[in-house]
Amino acid sequence: MAATTNADPENSELRTPSNFLREIIAEDVSSRKFGDAQIQTRFPPEPNGYLHIGHAKAIFLDFGLADEFGGRTNLRFDDTNPEKEEQEYVDSIQRDVRWLGYDWERLCYASDYFPQLYEWALQLIKNGKAYVDDLSADEIRRYRGTLTEPGKDSPYRNRSVEENLDLFVRMKKGEFPDGSRVLRARIDMVSPNLNLRDPVMYRILHATHHRTGDEWCIYPMYDYAHGQSDSIERVTHSMCTLEFADHQPLYRWYIEQLGIFPSQQIEFDRLNLTYTLLSKRKLLQLVQEGRVRGWDDPRMPTLSGIRRRGFTPEAIRAFVASAGVSRTNGIVDIEMLEHFQRDDLNRRASRAMAVLRPLKLVIDNYPEGQQEFVEVANNPEDPSAGTRQVPFSRELYIEQDDFREVPPPKYYRLSPGREVRLRNAYFVTAQSVAKDAAGNVIEVHCTYDAASRGGNSPDGRKVKSTMHWVSAGHAILAEIRLYDKLFNKISPGDAPEGGSFLDNLNPNSLEVITDAKLEPSLGSAKLEDRYQFERVGYFSLDPDSTAEKLIFNRTLALKDSWAKIEKKAEAYGNS
């Protein structure tokens, strides 16, 4: 299996109308640019952090496009910098790619190509295309020139092939300390493209690599490793993000000098989301400083974070497909992601009743000690999901928000004298309230209409509101974690004057409710189950959950038009 996307053109769900990447590939296929070679792509993360929603776009494109053209995709770890890379990240990346719904043809590592890359470096030296430079990092930077000034040649640029060979071999043997020498490509110190001003190919790094251990003490740079790795894997279309566009001439230069398979690089725009930070470095900082609980904190934009939050791969794929691809740098509204997630969950999530902030509701004319079961649809969107029995009794919990002693305009829920429907159960009319010493309503007393069982009155009486409820005597207790945006600024990476991006953190991004009341069926919830707590939002079990203590995460709240009305009223001066 290559990928679980849509090889079938009939299945248009994930098809965007058209995009420039698909057109390039289609053109290359019809012109037989690569002869009989199949379309080959690769997803090439560096294992130096966890994958995030931005990577989902690259994954979707790399795997999805290859699949569309009957091609294959490799997962390749770009592990050329041992100082930042770890096995933990290698593992998490594989887990996340699979979770998104993709499987790779081959699992590759740039480090597997170290011997070949080394041989090729020797070849370039012999051809006079590479040299060992003794300049310090600082000197190299100064010799490179600037954006507007040309660079100048290193005094070591014209060493003999023999001397370069000798020095490079000894670099590999470990005869020199870190930073003392580098191998550079001999290209053009006055090129307007800085990447072509004799770029470094190898640096000395006496560091232990997570896969090759201490076998190497010289490591190839990204530019020297990436194109050749593509070429080795016979990658036809090497898609990467826009910031690498300036590297393309160098990518081609190495391949041409070596005369190897002509992989081609194509750049597309990165995914940016409002209120979302997608910088690996800054996400790492949040984790290291304990600003979040870890890489999989449900507020994190990492795939492991949003997975824990309850997001689904189907929704993420649909979102990424719909957001499209281009070469502009824009920022997609986070609400678009949320829309696709709600849309997916609305179709699939089992409905349940849960009261987050309980208020006791007592039905005075319901016989004490009596209980009954009402039949409830598991998913009104999907009759095949069946029904379940939910216990009902004299004492219930309703949501605090669902009762107002003095109802504001347009408030349809329960208030003294008003009749509403308890979902799937009965009509009730509020009669009186009980208050604590501070004057807070702690109990609402009501009467019910026994003839309205199931939720309809035989006389055709209408009510304006339907509310969820949980039988007090049957309720199970749970902790609920409510999440809000991690940052309260559209572009969280933009630091305020004299501050840092941490100043943009939303102090209220996590709210924990410890005494939510759930209907009994929720007691058997499993990690992979998705629920809609009716009228509240989408929820799923958190891995912290135990048999003794249920913990649910709110994936997303339901759209709330009453909240909108309330907010508007407030804006108009509480009229």
Place this chain on the structure above:
RNA sequence: UGGGCGAUCGUUCAAUGGUAGGACAGUGCCCUUUGGAGGCACUUAUCCAGGUUCGAAUCCUGGUCGCCCAGCCA
């Protein structure tokens, strides 16, 4: 400021010289045993100035604005 890339509704992606369209967001109405979902409708865009053409978002010229590049990171 040298080089590269780009510019279409508020946002995002289409339209490949021939009716500027979809999605998200927003607004209004309808419907509803979730103030959810659904349905209908509405609002809003081709960066600017010239040119080519019967016809330009698209091609040409010149501007303007934005992003990226001066790691022995990727």
